[in-house]
Amino acid sequence: MNHLTDLTVDQWAVAVAVVAAVIAVWQATIARRSAAQQLALAERIHREQNEPYVIVDIQPERNDGSLLLVIENAGPTVARNVRISCDPPLESSWTPVGDEPDLTQVIQQVLARTIPMLPPHRRLTFLLDSRERFKNTELPRVYTFTVNADGPAGAVETLEFTVDLDAVAWALLEDRPTKQLETKLGKIEKAVLALRPGEPSSPTGTLPGRLGQQRPGSVQSGAARPSRAGAVVNAPADDVRQPAGTGGRDEEQPDHAQAGDHHAQQAD
Template structure:
């Protein structure tokens, strides 16, 4: 082979080496690109997870804030309760009561009842209808409106024994949640015969008697000398009167 052939062989070898090097570089670049792609995807996944965590934290914060606001509002809202029950423990008189047990003023109180209120006393029925049909302009905290409803004869007739009351009202922050109460008069049947009507009066009289006895004992102890002297004077006066009568 002459010099030209060797040059050709050398040039071919160099070209082959250059091609092999270019292939290695391309393969390395491809691996680097794949690795960079995986890193980019991992970074994107981490970013997505972080975004979800932030959104969840914001959602939890909003829910907690809404719950705190609701609790604060409910603690400062009026609560109007409608009920039917004995006027006093042991009393046979049933009354309809409208009571604001909340801490704030109730305004524009509206009551709906199903079925319509009826009493065995015909004169009470229109009064009861008027009590629940009109709008109550205001009901201060702990204010209780009471209306005569019925008596023990309620259980001897065919009048309704179950009523559903719906109450709407406004508080300091606007309309409050609509409340619904169910009153079942059958649950009171046994209660009304369980206590003497005058039992509470008897208990109060007994307490007053006990207080008077204690007061008398305390007074006698504090003024024992004066009481003894007074009794001695009375005894002497009685003895002198007896002596004078005997001398006559």
């Protein structure tokens, strides 16, 4: 403490400057390291966005449920020298009959060969096995595919895909062949339940109506209508209006007026 009290103002200024310089160097080092990490991350994102992305999967066929080996380039650029390996070796339970090819041998030959070029969104599909594979407990159920390929900037990062056939079996419930039939039968069932018991359905294009219902503005035979005097008169069935200009309308007006006055007097 005595040494600190013996320091002059200039010495204190020098000490503070040294401490500030050390802090500045430390902050600059952290900022430089952070900038380098951000630059590396940006370069990696840019590289991955422009690299091919080769996917290997086992998918069920929608119609009959057979298993397919699918190789697809989901990236935006061309994949070159695509190399695929599988652990354990991929096998098929399909038993060839006659001149039919051995699917196990065909699939292993496909995976052993290097694919020279796989354009973007190109999909290669190979028959692997039938639907009965899910009942076979002797063959492996889980496979791991390792994919190596070259992109525009050189070698692409190694990718690994794990396929579980038990999970694929559950996916067949969504794409079962009878799904469309079940959907149509469900619609028919809803339409039948919507119909009320004992109520016949109307023919297409017709509207049900009450008996004796007429269009607005039409005069019904024997129907009552108001007269000029305010009384209600019964229009005869043969009371048909004549077109304008024939004189019939002007001739009928006095008769209706007299009939209205007569009925009004009877009402009084």
